[in-house]
């Protein structure tokens with residue numbers, strides 16, 4: 237029995253004991269009942285007002301703390317009141333210069349209630365640039381853990397470092413990578429490119445349902461379609477100790493992919509969304525956005541998540557929404573000629589104009605585009621002729637149309653803009669495929685008769701570079717199609733194939749790994765943009781080792797990749 241359970245009976249019994257000792261028998265019932273009701277009212281009132289939490293020793297902030305969207309003078313801090321009545325709760329917040337929270341620089345209080353699922357989000361302004369801060373929340377007498385965050389720099393920072401992650405499927409494995417990231421003390425922020433939650437119930441051999449007791453199996457067990465279910469998905473993820481630790485140590489910069497709403501989402505729905513059984517798309521989309529805004533340390537209400545964040549003159553991080561903002565429905569067959577329709581868009585016209593303007597006007601050395609899906613061409617059609625994995629090749633080719641590959645006209649517009657305006661130092665971050673990839677980015681769309689000027693050996697003709705992050709835990713190629721098939725495919729995908737092919741199907745693909753979970757560290761200096769991929773030994777256990785796989789970089793104004801011989805950062 238915990239302290240809360242032990243105290244309540246005594247609290248209720250005490251008035252009765254007193255009454256029984258001093259009152260005549262005939263008055264005892266009426267007075268005892270009145271005192272009992274009075275005690276109950278007082279107790280309920282105590283729970284409801286700002287003293288909530290007093291005497292309760294169970295954690296009030298079970299879902300941890302988080303921070304995000306750092307600006308030079310502000311950062312979002314977040315928590316959730318995890319135990320509450322149905323009444324509003326007053327929460328105090330404090331930001332200090334030291335871990336012990338003695339040198340307080342900002343503080344305030346607000347009231348949270350069920351309209352925001354008892355989440356708490358503060359846009360704490362008036363801070364200094366490039367500065368470490370500590371923050372803490374208090375409700376009643378209960379304190380949250382102390383979180384650490386950092387504001388963005390102004391001027392000319394010597395170096396920036398980010399961990400880039402995606403696809404944290406709770407059901408498919410532990411967030412081992414986030415434990416490793418939390419331990420790094422040189423990072424400016426974590427960039428999460430989406431699939432923070434999964435609306436479905438995917439389970440494979442990595443499933444926590446297999447590894448853990450049933451309490452940790454995915455909740456709810458059916459698909460998230462309504463606000464309460466989306467909220468529950470975030471609540472379950474936020475109980476993960478590695479995820480909590482990473483949020484506690486570092487600011488996050490989040491964008492969503494499709495699974496925060498539904499698999500293969502586009503502006504107007506998804507083939508996985510049936511209005512007959514799932515309700516109106518606009519209602520579902522609004523619910524998914526609301527839960528996202530409540531549970532993540534993102535600035536504002538997430539009605540629009542494409543935005544840019546500046547890190548001094550060294551980097552402008554241009555974050556896109558290639559899912560819900562303007563995406564046309566996916567073409568599901570690579571042979572469908574509508575694929576090449578000039579008007580097909582993954583961004584929508586407004587967002588595309590915003591992006592082009594950002595790229596033209598940014599004065600930062602590195603224009604880093606944070607984006608959900610693979611940007612570069614990924615040729616797989618050759619594999620059908622090898623007999624290797626032939627039964628799945630058609631499906632894979634069609635699946636790739638969910639990425640920029642399915643929107644060639646818009647990709648062409650973006651690359652033309654970069655080329656015409658001689659915009660150097662564009663770095664594209666991508667995810668969603670659950671693979672580690674590095675590309676030289678060039679115009680390669682043969683069907684549009686675009687002259688191919690790219691020279692793989694030298695990188696000449698490359699207009700930008702792309703780094704793709706593997707999944708934190710979501711199933712990779714080996715977990716989907718088997719280790720041997722995945723390994724054979726990986727070994728052939730960017731090498732010169734023997735006759736009758738006698739060509740490299742993806743010469744612009746400089747690095748590929750289809751099987752590993754982990755993340756990459758993006759390191760920027762005035763001279764260089766480098767990605768170093770780290771793979772964890774296992775997602776079958778919460779804590780495991782990690783290993784540096786490879787590092788690739790582009791030097792300033794070079795716009796093509798070279799491998800870092802040292803490997804180590």
Ligand SMILES: [Fe+2]
Nearest residue numbers: 403431668710
């Ligand atoms: Fe994913």
